Amino acid sequence: MAAATVQSATKRATRSIAYLGPAGTYGEQAASRFNIRLGGDLNLVPVPTIPSIYTHPADFLVLPLENTLHGAVLDTVDSLLTPLTPGTKTHPRAVADTALRIEHQLVARRGTTLAQVEFVRSHEQALGQSKAFLDEFLPHAKRVSWPSTAGAVQSILEDEDGAKGAAICSKAAYEQNRDKLDLLHAGTQGVKDNFTRFLLLTRLSGDELPEVALVPGTATGTVVSFFACDEPAQVGGLAADGIILSVHQRPAPPGTTDENGEPTPFPRWTLVETEDQRPDPDEKDRCGATCLGVFPTEKIMGPVAALPESDFGIDGPLYDFV
Numbered sequence: 518m519a520a521a522t523v524q525s526a527t528k529r530a531t532r533s534i535a536y537l538g539p540a541g542t543y544g545e546q547a548a549s550r551f552n553i554r555l556g557g558d559l560n561l562v563p564v565p566t567i568p569s570i571y572t573h574p575a576d577f578l579v580l581p582l583e584n585t586l587h588g589a590v591l592d593t594v595d596s597l598l599t600p601l602t603p604g605t606k607t608h609p610r611a612v613a614d615t616a617l618r619i620e621h622q623l624v625a626r627r628g629t630t631l632a633q634v635e636f637v638r639s640h641e642q643a644l645g646q647s648k649a650f651l652d653e654f655l656p657h658a659k660r661v662s663w664p665s666t667a668g669a670v671q672s673i674l675e676d677e678d679g680a681k682g683a684a685i686c687s688k689a690a691y692e693q694n695r696d697k698l699d700l701l702h703a704g705t706q707g708v709k710d711n712f713t714r715f716l717l718l719t720r721l722s723g724d725e726l727p728e729v730a731l732v733p734g735t736a737t738g739t740v741v742s743f744f745a746c747d748e749p750a751q752v753g754g755l756a757a758d759g760i761i762l763s764v765h766q767r768p769a770p771p772g773t774t775d776e777n778g779e780p781t782p783f784p785r786w787t788l789v790e791t792e793d794q795r796p797d798p799d800e801k802d803r804c805g806a807t808c809l810g811v812f813p814t815e816k817i818m819g820p821v822a823a824l825p826e827s828d829f830g831i832d833g834p835l836y837d838f839v
């Protein structure tokens with residue numbers, strides 16, 4: 518009995534959760550939040566790009582899906598649609614989501630002023646969310662897309678002396694290098710209510726999952742499902758079947774044919790999120806579309822505990838989205 522308890526504790530302790538690294542990204546904050554929700558003993562694994570998170574062998578994966586200001590995170594949508602690739606047998610499934618309030622910081626190496634900045638690096642989402650600010654205050658600075666916000670900070674610290682670069686990042690990324698950086702502007706996204714929604718995916722089977730990641734007893738009815746559609750008719754079928762919450766369409770890989778096997782100039786794959794009245798966590802497909810996951814939203818699960826401020830060194834509660 519005691520041995521079994523030790524064994525299951527050991528098994529839990531070795532479970533991992535992959536997120537967009539390095540430390541200091543918003544993805545790390547989302548992963549920490551999911552970790553708390555899942556019992557707090559996951560090993561957080563930083564991974565350099567979004568596509569490499571999706572293919573990472575970790576038990577759990579954290580992917581940013583969409584943002585209030587800049588819309589879908591294209592690398593994530595493309596990754597979620599890869600199960601449509603012929604020959605794909607298994608894929609991680611979405612089991613939970615969460616939304617973080619996003620407030621970006623413009624930082625530069627100590628001594629660099631706003632007027633001197635020649636280029637700004639960040640994740641394309643952060644650059645997009647900060648477009649109005651950059652247009653107004655740094656119209657001539659080159660915008661350089663980087664795999665992550667915290668990676669962009671790291672890069673400007675590694676640039677040769679005299680480089681006049683800045684990065685857009687989280688407060689956490691600024692705080693962890695505060696002694697080497699100047700904060701040039703707080704809040705480059707320009708609005709207070711700016712959120713990014715993250716998905717939690719898992720490779721674990723239903724009976725391996727901690728209780729809390731399964732559709733929990735607290736769910737009162739509204740559950741969301743994600744589907745990958747390789748034919749427009751499947752989208753229509755899902756729409757006829759229930760309420761559509763979101764639709765993201767992306768170009769399918771070159772060479773993809775239409776439903777008659779004919780080449781098409783605009784091959785399209787579509788990610789559809791539906792509100793579900795008949796949740797079946799083990800559902801594989803519906804209306805011909807591939808089911809990518811079924812779960813309750815955080816609104817149903819209720820607010821999660823806020824992390825201590827000191828974890829990320831920022832002012833005020835980190836997680837106030839309910």
Ligand SMILES: O=C(O)C(=O)C[C@]1(C(=O)O)C=C[C@@H](O)C=C1
Nearest residue numbers: 542543544581640642665666713
């Ligand atoms: O680069 C990061 O810090 C990320 O976690 C990625 C990401 C994104 O892809 O949307 C997450 C939240 C913000 O919207 C900006 C960037």
